[in-house]
Amino acid sequence: MSSNSVARPAWQVGGQRIVTNIISIQKNQDAMDKTFELLVRFLEQVRENEPGCQLFLVNRDDVNFQFVTYEMYKDAECVKHHLQTDYIKELLKAEDDNNLKRAENDIHREMLVAQIGPRNMD
Numbered sequence: 293m294s295s296n297s298v299a300r301p302a303w304q305v306g307g308q309r310i311v312t313n314i315i316s317i318q319k320n321q322d323a324m325d326k327t328f329e330l331l332v333r334f335l336e337q338v339r340e341n342e343p344g345c346q347l348f349l350v351n352r353d354d355v356n357f358q359f360v361t362y363e364m365y366k367d368a369e370c371v372k373h374h375l376q377t378d379y380i381k382e383l384l385k386a387e388d389d390n391n392l393k394r395a396e397n398d399i400h401r402e403m404l405v406a407q408i409g410p411r412n413m414d
Contacts, residue, residue, distance in 0.1 A: 311363040311371065315392055320357070323390060328352060330386050331359060337379040344370025 315327065331350050338345050347364040365371045374380060 311361075311365070315359045315361070315387065316357065321354075323392075324352070324354060324357060326390065327359060327387075327392060330383060331361075334379060334383045337377070338374070341377065341379075342370065342374055345374065 315331075335348055335350060338348055344366040345363065346366060347362070349362045351360040351362075353360065363374075365374065
């Protein structure tokens, strides 16, 4: 997924929107560290500016050289606002500049459903 292809809600639980992303890094510890710094700054901006973001977790996986994010928003409007912020555009540009890859969100919906079991997610 390139910077031109922005993250989208993978599914809805009640009125809340769930978004997951996997950012894969080439097997390079320096790139992992740089990406971690980018994500920490990004997360700080989300927390300061987006009250509709109810949960934003970042998991760093140094074995597989990737980051997994799990985000929960109050509603679709909050996701729309998130995707229009300057800081997400800056993060996506930085990812593109550093050849970082994002996986498609639908893949992770299937993975998460398999891990937590099927629930009413429609």
